[in-house]
Amino acid sequence: MIDTKEQVARHLSTLIGLDVSGVAHAADMLTLQFGPLREVRTGRGTTKHLGDWALHIQCNWRIEQVNAIVASYSDFAASEESTRITTQRIRDLLVTQGPTAVLDIEAGEKGNAVVSLATGMRLVILADAIPDDEDWRLFPSNPDAKHFVIEGGKVDPWSL
Incomplete structure (x- = not known):
């Protein structure tokens, strides 16, 4: 039997020390990159910037600072404009204002x-x-690497 708590701790611990x-x-999914960004050409010939790891969250989430909620999934669910504004606010807080x-x-x-942050x-x-229903996934930027997926509150066994 898979110990979800242990697997979540093991996989997410790879982020410790990364900025x-x-x-x-993407729609109402929050996407975060961790580690230095590098340019990658897509199959369509466009360029995107990827970190060492990506975290895609499709379930309920919130960002707190000193026990106050500064952004949450409900901000994404309100409207497309609210999603855009919230994404920029999170980017400003976590990336623009320093590592x-x-x-x-x-x-x-x-x-x-x-995930405790500086x-x-x-x-x-x-x-x-x-x-x-997928809750969230963590994966390295290597396109051939496995994704660690939480689905229905459990580890998707295909992701191990």
């Missing part, structure tokens, strides 16, 4: 996690635990 280097979104390193990881039950901020991931 948040990119913040974006924001991952200090620690705390894994919770059912795929939940807390400057007193925390990314809190609250998996929805809806069966067959």
Whole structure:
């Protein structure tokens, strides 16, 4: 049997010491890059900037600073304009205002996690635990690498 809490801690611990280097979104999914950015050509011939690791969050999340919520999934769910503004606010907080390193990881039950960041901020991931619905994924920028996926509040066994 897979110990979800242990697997979340093990996989997310790879982020400790890395800076948040990119913040974006795809519809209502928050996407974060960690580690130095480098240019990569896509199959379509465009250029994008990728860090060493990417975290894509499709479940409930929030960014806290000194126990105040500074951004959350509900900001993304409000409207396309709200999503754009929230993405920029998060980018300003975590990237533009200087490097924001991952200090620690705390894994919770059912795929939940807390990523402690420099400057007193925390990314809190609250998996929805809806069966067959992806909550979040972590993966290296290598296109051939496996993705670690939390789906329905559990580790997707195909991601191990």
